Amino acid sequence: MIPKVHLPESRTMITLEVRRRVFLTPGFASVTLGGPAVRDLTVAGGDQAVRLFFPREGQTALRMPTVSNDAWIAQLLLLPKSVRPWVRNLTIRRARPADDEIDIEFALHGGSDSPMSSWARRAEPGDPAGIFDIGTTYRLPEHAEGQLLVGDETALPAILSILDGTPPSLATEVYLEVATAADIRSVEPPAGARIHWFARDDEELRPGTLALDAVRRASLPPGRFYTWVAGESRLATSVRRHLVNDRGVRRQDISFVGYWRLGRSIPG
CATH class of the missing domain: 2.40.30.10 (Translation factors)
Structure with missing residues (x-):
């Protein structure tokens, strides 16, 4: 685990x-x-x-x-x-x-x-x-033949940092959702990685909705792959549930982190 x-x-x-x-x-x-x-x-x-x-x-x-x-x-x-x-x-x-x-x-x-x-x-x-x-929560297993990285804008810095250390030989699919199209960046990923950007451009759309829908429709990395997903709490738990229940991914191959929860303020 x-x-x-x-x-x-x-x-x-x-x-x-x-x-x-x-x-x-x-x-x-x-x-x-x-x-x-x-x-x-x-x-x-x-x-x-x-x-x-x-x-x-x-x-x-x-x-x-x-x-x-x-x-x-x-x-x-x-x-x-x-x-x-x-x-x-x-x-x-x-x-x-x-x-x-x-x-x-x-x-x-x-x-x-x-x-x-x-x-x-x-x-x-x-x-x-x-x-x-x-x-840290990112733990790429030795057996991983590929990886799936998913996040909203709050996970963008972590995902870009993870990509900085990703070997070009590792097949990597990245699904990144940001608030507006103006926040999509020009990023040169490792040779084996593809970044799929999604912009909500709609204040009424729940954060994480576009990234989750894209993962549900996606062709996932071949072989046994590792998943790291973070961002709004529902995005993290929903991606994990979909992968386990609908795609047959092993629970032990997924790390998921709820960075924040919509509608709940941070105490302090």
């Missing part, structure tokens, strides 16, 4: 600062965080996830938890909101240890004024931010 989350043997709270922020498309921004403490992070996979801590609007400093275990949650919630930072789960798009830098890409969700989107839009060099390793 593929483990749901693989955690490192040791991890620590890491405080960094913004070095750059660029807008990649109307719906995506990339924020580069840097500092010597980057060396305390071991990137273990293409979907390397971290907790990102960032100040609330109006806060001039970042108050990070002081414990590097799961007790950080209780410690954070005991802080008054005047000093408590926001915290969100995100994927590292690229890591450059030699430069003491990591890139994190943000899906800005259109005109959303969510705390995370607002921070990513206004982030400037020198602004503080922190990260805490929360592990």
Whole structure:
């Protein structure tokens, strides 16, 4: 059975600062965080996830938890909101240890004024931010003859990072859904990979609908293949259910992650 989350043997709270922020498309921004403490992070996979801590609007400093275990949650919630930072789960798009830098890409969700989107839009060099390793879920088995990668816009950074490490000999089908056609990127995938893009361009359409429908109609990779699917919770569970019930795929060959759930806000 593929483990749901693989955690490192040791991890620590890491405080960094913004070095750059660029807008990649109307719906995506990339924020580069840097500092010597980057060396305390071991990137273990293409979907390397971290907790990102960032100040609330109006806060001039970042108050990070002081414990590097799961007790950080209780410690954070005991802080008054005047000093408590926001915290969100995100994927590292690229890591450059030699430069003491990591890139994190943000899906800005259109005109959303969510705390995370607002921070990513206004982030400037020198602004503080922190990260805490929360592990990886992508585990390509040795027996895999191909792979299937599926996600909505929140999984796009992880999928592109996974593709960066995919050997050209591995047959790979990718189904990526984004909010608008303007968010479709020009990506040069490995020789054995094909990317199928889908743009909702409709605020009433549930995220993940187009990617799920495409997988249901798709010709899947030949032989025994590995699937990694992430994004809105229903997309992740529905793709897994379809593959297992309708395509006869072994459960142990699928990793699925619900990054978020439509209609449910993140506490904090």
